[in-house]
Amino acid sequence: MTFDTQRRDLVAQAFSSCFGGLPSVWCRAPGRVDLMGSHTDYNLGAVLTLPIGRDTWIAARPNSSSEVRLHSLNLGADASFALDSNEKCPEHPWIDYIHGVAVVLQEAGLPLCGFDGVIHSTVPLRSGLSSSAALECAAATVFETLGAWSLDPVEKALLCQRAENHFVGVNCGILDQFTSCMGRQGCALLLDCHNLTSQPVTIAEGIGVVICDTKSQRQLAGSEYGERRAQCENGARLLGASALCELTHEAYISREHELPPIVAKRCRFIIEEHARVAALAAALSAGDHPAIAELTAASFHGASHLYEITSPAMHTMMAAMLAAPGVLGARQAGAGFGGCMVALVQVDQLDEFAAAVRSHYFAATAILPEIYPVSAAAGAGFL
Ligand code: GLA
Secondary structure (H helix, E strand, C coil): CCHHHHHHHHHHHHHHHHHCCCCCEEEEEEEEEEEECCCCHHHCCEEEEEEEEEEEEEEEEECCCCEEEEEECCCCEEEEEECCCCCCCCCCCCHHHHHHHHHHHHHCCCCCCCEEEEEEECCCCCCCCCHHHHHHHHHHHHHHHHHCCCCCHHHHHHHHHHHHHHHHCCCCCCHHHHHHHHCECCEEEEEECCCCEEEEECCCCCEEEEEEECCCCCCCCCHHHHHHHHHHHHHHHHCCCCCHHHCCHHHHHHHHHHCCHHHHHHHHHHHHHHHHHHHHHHHHHHCCHHHHHHHHHHHHHHHHHCCCCCCHHHHHHHHHHHHCCCEEEEEECCCCCCCEEEEEEEHHHHHHHHHHHHHHHHHHHCCCCEEEEECECCCCEEC
């Protein structure tokens, strides 16, 4: 039996014991890992992003009511909301992601039906791989299917981002939801957050992407993310730009001295990180190993000295990744502050790489990390 068949059985069984009978629709949406472009999305820059095989499933069936009733297999919890309510659920904050999607879809004039559903996710929670976006995008796909209308995937991503910004209350950019909706099997996406367009990027044969989860806590809704965002917006405003990545590298450098020192550090990182995105896309498709090593090292150096989003656990993991066999480059992922990191590794040495990182990191921290390869998966849709 394949993993997917087992997973399907598990979800179907849970559905039958919670609601009786079987689900009528199965939707899924992937998590993501960014290969380059930390915090560039809300500065309307570029990101090289990979939708991953770790995904969130919702198996659902309309219930002829105006209620959405859900069981989360991962959390072993039940919760529900009424489609005409706007109240968040402090007891089960996970349902707010779905409720938020229902609210914004209705604000957009789309008719929704109540449903019963079981959620199962292989995207680890709170680790920087966008479990929230995967849940939002899977939920939007369920509402879309049951409502018998369809949304353009970019529009769907924007509505899910809106749910997270306005209902959940996390001021994230478009990266996570765009990747989860627009993913294509087999390729990374070079995303332009200004125009909301993307181009497929094929990673050269022989290069694998490996997630290295530090298993140390991160908190996206925490003040640091909002503070970085405000500092960048302040920098852009002081330089007369509506977003930082509107400025060319040269234009920025010539006026950096006008900024307060802390703002200049943050902005310098974003401007340089934005430039590294296209460079890494080119290096990965050409299989240019020295460029991969140089660009990823510069990204982590900036994340640690300029943007200051690294943690002691991330530095230990970085040392473990760089010392392991087969590594081509490594850096932070997601918002930073702990969580997952990402390495580019020669595929014929994936096992040796994982074993070495695991034992190095464990010896230094007494925490067992999770190390696993990922590959590009399709965006939100049906199973
Ligand atoms: C989180 C946010 C994204 C993006 C990244 C950092 O994942 O949700 O919008 O800002 O952090 O690149």
